[in-house]
Amino acid sequence: MARLPGRRPGRRPGRQNTRDAILAAARQAFAERGYDGASIRSIATAAGVDPALVHHYFGTKDELFAATVNFPMNPAEFVPRVLAGGAEGAGERLVRAFVSTWDSPVGAAGVALLRSAVSSQLAARLLREFLTTQILRRVTAMLGIDPAEAPLRAALVASQLSGLALMRYVLKVEPLASAPPEVVVAAVAPTVQRYLTGELATGAGGRQDPAG
Amino acid sequence: MARLPGRRPGRRPGRQNTRDAILAAARQAFAERGYDGASIRSIATAAGVDPALVHHYFGTKDELFAATVNFPMNPAEFVPRVLAGGAEGAGERLVRAFVSTWDSPVGAAGVALLRSAVSSQLAARLLREFLTTQILRRVTAMLGIDPAEAPLRAALVASQLSGLALMRYVLKVEPLASAPPEVVVAAVAPTVQRYLTGELATGAGGRQDPAG
Numbered sequence: 355m356a357r358l359p360g361r362r363p364g365r366r367p368g369r370q371n372t373r374d375a376i377l378a379a380a381r382q383a384f385a386e387r388g389y390d391g392a393s394i395r396s397i398a399t400a401a402g403v404d405p406a407l408v409h410h411y412f413g414t415k416d417e418l419f420a421a422t423v424n425f426p427m428n429p430a431e432f433v434p435r436v437l438a439g440g441a442e443g444a445g446e447r448l449v450r451a452f453v454s455t456w457d458s459p460v461g462a463a464g465v466a467l468l469r470s471a472v473s474s475q476l477a478a479r480l481l482r483e484f485l486t487t488q489i490l491r492r493v494t495a496m497l498g499i500d501p502a503e504a505p506l507r508a509a510l511v512a513s514q515l516s517g518l519a520l521m522r523y524v525l526k527v528e529p530l531a532s533a534p535p536e537v538v539v540a541a542v543a544p545t546v547q548r549y550l551t552g553e554l555a556t557g558a559g560g561r562q563d564p565a566g
Numbered sequence: 567m568a569r570l571p572g573r574r575p576g577r578r579p580g581r582q583n584t585r586d587a588i589l590a591a592a593r594q595a596f597a598e599r600g601y602d603g604a605s606i607r608s609i610a611t612a613a614g615v616d617p618a619l620v621h622h623y624f625g626t627k628d629e630l631f632a633a634t635v636n637f638p639m640n641p642a643e644f645v646p647r648v649l650a651g652g653a654e655g656a657g658e659r660l661v662r663a664f665v666s667t668w669d670s671p672v673g674a675a676g677v678a679l680l681r682s683a684v685s686s687q688l689a690a691r692l693l694r695e696f697l698t699t700q701i702l703r704r705v706t707a708m709l710g711i712d713p714a715e716a717p718l719r720a721a722l723v724a725s726q727l728s729g730l731a732l733m734r735y736v737l738k739v740e741p742l743a744s745a746p747p748e749v750v751v752a753a754v755a756p757t758v759q760r761y762l763t764g765e766l767a768t769g770a771g772g773r774q775d776p777a778g
């Protein structure tokens with residue numbers, strides 16, 4: 355068992371190794387057993403360290419999960435801030451916060467995250483679990499969305515925002531890549547708002563209006 | 567200069583090598599000079615073959631480009647078919663065709679394409695150029711969209727469809743991953759229709775309504 359390191363940010367041998375071992379064990383655990391099924395205790399055991407050390411390095415289980423996927427923000431702090439104003443205008447606030455985060459230096463981590471999730475099965479499973487339990491579940495709970503509809507609504511929001519990231523920051527398709535944030539927000543916010551709170555089942559004829 | 571091979575699908579030595587050399591030269595040319603700047607003649611020269619051989623193996627320049635990015639369908643044939651009915655309902659037809667293609671065995675090529683575009687700069691440049699010149703340009707021309715707005719509209723459509731592919735086929739986020747096509751079409755078609763023909767600049771306050 356490794357001991358708790360001192361407060362000084364020293365270059366103790368093994369410190370980085372311990373951190374990496376915890377991250378690797380956590381990655382494995384979250385990908386295999388999901389967020390709810392992975393415990394700090396089991397992660398600590400797999401990494402060969404004391405659970406207190408996991409908390410010391412990474413804080414809460416949520417924070418450990420965010421470090422595992424290298425997510426550019428902490429959803430436990432970010433989501434409530436964006437959605438505090440309630441359902442009305444939530445789409446706009448969500449898109450604005452998304453664009454301003456990705457436009458900032460932190461956005462590079464987001465690009466790296468998308469890259470790894472698209473190229474590795476383990477990273478894809480991790481990101482999927484992270485999106486579902488850390489972000490989408492929080493969003494729908496805060497907005498009081500019908501639980502039966504919430505997962506689909508949340509996945510649709512993720513589809514628009516991830517595709518926006520892909521076009522604007524990874525493939526850099528113009529004019530989306532260099533459009534001012536306000537233009538992107540005005541164009542995309544109504545989509546996200548509808549996915550969150552609007553009607554999903556109508557609008558694409560052919561079902562309620564059989565055989566023209 | 568290589569000679570035109572005979573009609574028989576023989577195992578002539580070098581046949582596959584010639585094909586690969588043409589593809590590699592085309593990839594380089596389209597990524598560096600764009601679709602409009604790359605000529606069959608220059609690609610043939612770079613590959614060390616006669617231009618007639620390029621046409622023999624790959625058909626038109628459009629078809630060569632599609633082979634270069636390994637695109638799962640031929641946009642010159644696909645786009646007019648989907649958009650023949652005009653602007654009304656185009657969003658629904660586009661999403662339906664997109665989902666049915668990706669749901670089919672051909673979808674695997676789409677996943678591979680997304681993977682390579684996200685992990686390689688060259689592949690990203692190729693796909694961006696392909697989306698812009700082969701698909702989006704055709705879509706907006708056929709729908710008679712205001713040329714000043716067309717590139718943004720097209721990029722927004724691409725953002726929603728690529729994100730849908732990412733969530734449904736790559737990350738496999740539920741319930742989007744296993745939702746019936748009709749559910750996906752009903753949810754996403756209004757988004758694509760609005761990006762194609764709807765109002766883009768309103769709906770997200772804060773600009774026209776300064777300082778509440």
